[in-house]
Amino acid sequence: MRGKTHCAIGVLSVIQASLFFKIPISIFNLILSAFFSILPDLDESNSIVSDFFLKKNVSKFILKATIYLINIAIFFISLKINDNFYISSVVTFIAIIIIEAKLTHTLLRKIFLSLIFVFLAICLYLINVKIYFSIFCLMLATFPWLKHRSFSHSIFATVLIYFLLKQIELIYNISNLAFFGTISYASHLFLGDLFTKSGIPLLYPISNKKFSLGFFRVGSGFNNILEMLFVLLLVSLIIFTIIKM
Structure with missing residues (x-):
């Protein structure tokens, strides 16, 4: 339904x-x-309740930003290792293809949805809220990874x-x-x-x-x-x- x-x-x-x-x-x-x-x-990951905690347009922006940051980091690390602009560019280009194939929007949403509930559980524990609240949040943190x-x-x-x-x-x-x-x-x-x-x-x-x-x-x-x-x-x-x- x-x-x-x-x-x-x-x-x-x-x-x-x-x-x-x-x-x-x-x-x-x-x-x-x-x-x-x-x-x-x-x-x-595409349900109404998932979108309530993390909007799709937000997670798509995070995905793009993450890919760009990883690729920039790979480029400068490669440049520092071999000190060759062209080799670093090729390495970064190959990395872009691999990362975009592996790091999907669905995977990233699962990661961030889980992190939201884990972070909430930790915050509730630190402010001395009863442990059952934290347990409840940790249970929800597992839901995005379930079939x-x-x-x-x-x-x-x-x-x-x-x-x-x-x-x-x-x-x-x-x-x-x-x-x-x-x-x-x-x-x-x-x-x-x-x-x-x-x-x-x-x-x-x-x-x-x-x-x-x-x-x-x-x-x-x-x-x-x-x-x-x-x-x-x-x-x-x-x-x-x-x-x-």
Whole structure:
């Protein structure tokens, strides 16, 4: 499913859960649910949540700047070693070809996305924030390196998310943080990607088998209509629940 559909489903799921269990909901909870509903796709470098932390145009600029700086460094190092302008130019030209082939935009985005979360984890630790925040950030730092729809789309990731959020909730007395965060995260799996034809590996890493109830095929016009109908179904369910209350 598309990121915006996951986001809508996550928010609607949290609203429905708050009505069903009679738990008060706030704007903070809705923002939280929107974030956690797209969080599993952090394992995809071109996803909405990845772009939230690092814009594509920024990472493309960083890529160009990095390549230029490396090539300049290679040129001057080569010039210092052999003291020949022409040989250094040839060496630099060959280096440009190799570096541009190996250092891709996707690879660089993964590196910088991971570094953002590692840096955040270190900062939180240094200012004496409870360790669970740092652990949570370090877990997110691994997501960009995961194969798409692997651990982040499993039951075990959902349980781990609940555990970390619950510890943070207890420490800082944030009402229903784990409840709403986990429901929105789980909505990505059980009300989203589980219904795609490719499915998700719910038992990863124990098993790579993908489970699917699928009829959604991401990218097609017909699929976009199905996604809209699915969202409208959830809206109708919420309205029905409110009427019955």
